[in-house]
Amino acid sequence: METKLRMDAALFQVMDNEGNFDKELEPEIPKDRLIRMYRVMQTVRMFENIAMGLQRQGRIGFYIGAGGQEACSVGSTAALKDSDWIFPAYREPGALLLRGETVLQLFHQLFGNENDYNKGRQMPNHFNSRDKNIATPSSPIATQIPHAVGMAIAAKMRKTGDIALTYFGDGATSENDFHSGMNFAGIFDAPVIMFCQNNGYAISLPTRRQTRAETLAQKAIAYGIPGERVDGNDILAVYSVTRKAVERARKGGGPTMIEAITYRIGPHSSSDDPTKYRDKSEVDEWMKKEPIRRMRGYLIKKGIWNDDKEKELLEEIDAEIRSAVKVAEGIAKPPIETIFENVYEEMPWHLKEQMEETVSRYGKNYRGG
Amino acid sequence: MKREFKLPDVGEGVAEGEIRKWLVKEGEHVREFQPLAEIMTDKVNVEMTSPFTGKILKLRAEEGRVIKVGEVIMEVDVEEESTAPMEIKHDSSPRQPEAAKAASHPQHATESIRATPAVRKRARELGIDISTVKSGDSSGRITAEDVEAAAKSVHAGTPAPAPPHVSGPHDGVERIPVQGIRRRIFERMAESKRNIPHFSYVDEVDMTSIVHARDILTRKYGDSVKVTFLPFIIKAAAEALKEFPYLNASYDEKTNEILLKKRYNIGVAVATDAGLIVPNIKDADVKSIEQLAREVEELASKARAGNLSLPEVQGGTFTITNVGPIGGLLSSPVINYPESAILATHRIQQRPVVRNGQIIIRDMMYFTVACDHRIVDGAVAARFGNKLMEYLEHPFLMKLEF
Numbered sequence: 001m002e003t004k005l006r007m008d009a010a011l012f013q014v015m016d017n018e019g020n021f022d023k024e025l026e027p028e029i030p031k032d033r034l035i036r037m038y039r040v041m042q043t044v045r046m047f048e049n050i051a052m053g054l055q056r057q058g059r060i061g062f063y064i065g066a067g068g069q070e071a072c073s074v075g076s077t078a079a080l081k082d083s084d085w086i087f088p089a090y091r092e093p094g095a096l097l098l099r100g101e102t103v104l105q106l107f108h109q110l111f112g113n114e115n116d117y118n119k120g121r122q123m124p125n126h127f128n129s130r131d132k133n134i135a136t137p138s139s140p141i142a143t144q145i146p147h148a149v150g151m152a153i154a155a156k157m158r159k160t161g162d163i164a165l166t167y168f169g170d171g172a173t174s175e176n177d178f179h180s181g182m183n184f185a186g187i188f189d190a191p192v193i194m195f196c197q198n199n200g201y202a203i204s205l206p207t208r209r210q211t212r213a214e215t216l217a218q219k220a221i222a223y224g225i226p227g228e229r230v231d232g233n234d235i236l237a238v239y240s241v242t243r244k245a246v247e248r249a250r251k252g253g254g255p256t257m258i259e260a261i262t263y264r265i266g267p268h269s270s271s272d273d274p275t276k277y278r279d280k281s282e283v284d285e286w287m288k289k290e291p292i293r294r295m296r297g298y299l300i301k302k303g304i305w306n307d308d309k310e311k312e313l314l315e316e317i318d319a320e321i322r323s324a325v326k327v328a329e330g331i332a333k334p335p336i337e338t339i340f341e342n343v344y345e346e347m348p349w350h351l352k353e354q355m356e357e358t359v360s361r362y363g364k365n366y367r368g369g
Numbered sequence: 370m371k372r373e374f375k376l377p378d379v380g381e382g383v384a385e386g387e388i389r390k391w392l393v394k395e396g397e398h399v400r401e402f403q404p405l406a407e408i409m410t411d412k413v414n415v416e417m418t419s420p421f422t423g424k425i426l427k428l429r430a431e432e433g434r435v436i437k438v439g440e441v442i443m444e445v446d447v448e449e450e451s452t453a454p455m456e457i458k459h460d461s462s463p464r465q466p467e468a469a470k471a472a473s474h475p476q477h478a479t480e481s482i483r484a485t486p487a488v489r490k491r492a493r494e495l496g497i498d499i500s501t502v503k504s505g506d507s508s509g510r511i512t513a514e515d516v517e518a519a520a521k522s523v524h525a526g527t528p529a530p531a532p533p534h535v536s537g538p539h540d541g542v543e544r545i546p547v548q549g550i551r552r553r554i555f556e557r558m559a560e561s562k563r564n565i566p567h568f569s570y571v572d573e574v575d576m577t578s579i580v581h582a583r584d585i586l587t588r589k590y591g592d593s594v595k596v597t598f599l600p601f602i603i604k605a606a607a608e609a610l611k612e613f614p615y616l617n618a619s620y621d622e623k624t625n626e627i628l629l630k631k632r633y634n635i636g637v638a639v640a641t642d643a644g645l646i647v648p649n650i651k652d653a654d655v656k657s658i659e660q661l662a663r664e665v666e667e668l669a670s671k672a673r674a675g676n677l678s679l680p681e682v683q684g685g686t687f688t689i690t691n692v693g694p695i696g697g698l699l700s701s702p703v704i705n706y707p708e709s710a711i712l713a714t715h716r717i718q719q720r721p722v723v724r725n726g727q728i729i730i731r732d733m734m735y736f737t738v739a740c741d742h743r744i745v746d747g748a749v750a751a752r753f754g755n756k757l758m759e760y761l762e763h764p765f766l767m768k769l770e771f
């Protein structure tokens with residue numbers, strides 16, 4: 001008997017690189033929603049340019065970009081209800097923005113100021129929003145996967161009808177938490193979507209060094225979970241595939257793993273230089289498949305977009321971002337006491353002692369010099 | 370308003386960067402986030418963008434130059450108040466407590482002063498307000514020399530300045546700036562412990578003969594010179610070192626060679642109010658006990674008064690630290706970098722010992738020899754210890770002059 005090591009590795013696509021689309025596969029998304037999705041994609045890209053500049057100028061400590069991967073988070077979040085839970089990795093500001101989080105709030109987070117939801121106690125670029133059911137990312141890779149599975153099981157037990165979706169990268173599929181999460185999700189029929197953004201590199205490690213398997217999606221088979229592969233730079237395809245997984249989960253059909261093939265245009269983070277491990281020719285090749293250009297092509301072909309609207313949109317976003325930087329940078333840092341707060345409901349003695357010592361050194365309500 | 374842009378840490382822990390190419394010119398108008406320059410670091414190559422909107426007054430670094438993080442690379446006449454790093458307006462910020470203000474670096478009035486971060490730091494160390502320092506040249510730049518000169522004129526005629534007291538009411542801590550001798554001790558001790566793999570060898574020596582000899586010499590010299598045990602120990606060490614050259618040595622990192630010293634300049638650790646100082650007695654091997662006694666006395670009093678000359682603290686080859694007069698049973702001394710060994714001697718005490726099957730009372734002393742284990746093997750240190758004991762127990766074996 002022949003040993004089977006393969007599954008269908010074909011990518012699901014709706015549109016080509018120019019935005020020409022297959023009418024039969026085209027999902028039904030209202031016009032305003034499409035434009036909103038496009039606006040968020042552009043915002044993520046422009047936000048990144050400014051934020052990386054802020055890091056280079058020494059005004060924020062760290063940044064992780066999502067440029068080139070906007071279709072993944074925006075397309076998949078668009079297929080969810082707003083009450084569904086999202087457990088992000090760190091390249092999903094698009095998910096927050098699509099749910100209505102403001103650019104200003106993201107800058108509050110980057111500057112770690114008083115208005116930041118986490119009061120500066122998270123690394124920059126670890127965006128979350130309690131209101132929007134988007135959990136805070138944790139820097140260790142893949143730890144969010146079991147959290148999402150747990151939340152999905154809880155939602156199922158509480159019969160809320162909500163599901164959970166978690167984002168992670170190709171590197172995460174080598175982590176124990178991925179395997180534990182997949183196994184639990186399968187066993188408990190958890191209404192969860194495992195959304196893997198395979199951008200080809202775990203920092204500098206290429207996917208071919210990450211696994212011997214031909215695809216990441218086929219890992220789902222071992223857990224009895226459907227695995228889908230999708231062109232992650234095709235926002236319509238991402239939306240459709242996620243939609244299908246959402247419907248399955250809501251109907252009690254259990255989890256789905258989605259492998260979205262994508263590419264990050266910039267560095268892994270502000271501490272990385274991709275020219276050391278990627279050829280320019282490779283980047284140029286991927287720029288042809290870049291998701292914003294494709295979405296714009298689609299919108300123009302649908303007759304709902306043009307150059308004037310584009311220009312106006314970009315000016316609007318640029319002004320929004322620049323004014324948000326100004327406001328967020330001008331807001332005070334949180335008082336030093338907040339370092340010790342919000343972990344325990346009642347502060348234990350050792351933290352109390354440390355807080356008293358810190359306050360005696362810096363004074364009450366100290367916010368940095 | 371003129372603003373300076375200092376090279377930030379563009380990666381994580383980046384210390385310097387090379388300006389590969391300026392993308393703007395002097396006199397040009399730049400907008401916030403407009404690309405300024407291509408900067409290459411050992412970690413990342415980045416396109417630096419402008420933190421300000423305004424007219425470029427000066428590009429302070431030419432292409433190809435390596436700039437340290439914190440150095441000014443550009444001056445801009447800022448036209449609108451952009452949110453720049455150094456002068457953030459905290460509208461909702463409460464008044465800073467005095468203690469915190471004092472503890473943080475003084476920022477006032479330093480905006481328009483041209484001085485490198487190192488110079489500013491030096492000024493803070495010396496307790497000099499940099500805004501009061503005059504530049505020594507026409508460029509208006511304040512250099513380290515300017516700061517030192519200002520410090521000299523401020524402190525001229527006054528004894529060692531009291532360290533600036535910068536603690537506040539909330540502190541519960543007194544803050545002592547590490548400077549002067551203490552700074553030197555910091556550097557040298559850390560250097561020694563960081564570079565030298567120490568080991569300690571301990572034994573005890575019967576000092577009864579030396580106690581007798583000292584009594585006799587004290588009677589002989591009377592008040593003219595104070596004879597302590599130290600001259601005998603110095604002498605014994607110098608004699609023993611002649612037979613164990615690797616303990617009178619140092620390591621030359623640059624040439625990867627061990628330097629065996631042919632002179633026996635024995636350092637003596639002196640505790641002063643300002644801290645530990647180690648002057649050394651040159652050519653201790655050829656000096657008489659009386660000479661050694663006089664020199665020990667002289668160097669110690671000079672050290673306490675802060676009057677030692679440079680040659681008196683330089684050129685040592687081996688060090689003795691005599692802990693005995695203060696107390697203690699044993700110690701493990703830190704080598705006086707870059708020497709290869711140090712001898713610590715301790716309290717001389719009458720103790721019962723067994724000799725030829727009989728318990729008798731002798732003047733006993735523990736000593737420690739700490740060595741650089743790269744240069745000195747354990748067996749060598751042990752044999753050196755034995756030789757030292759031999760000389761101290763039987764002083765007539767040494768070439769002694771009184």
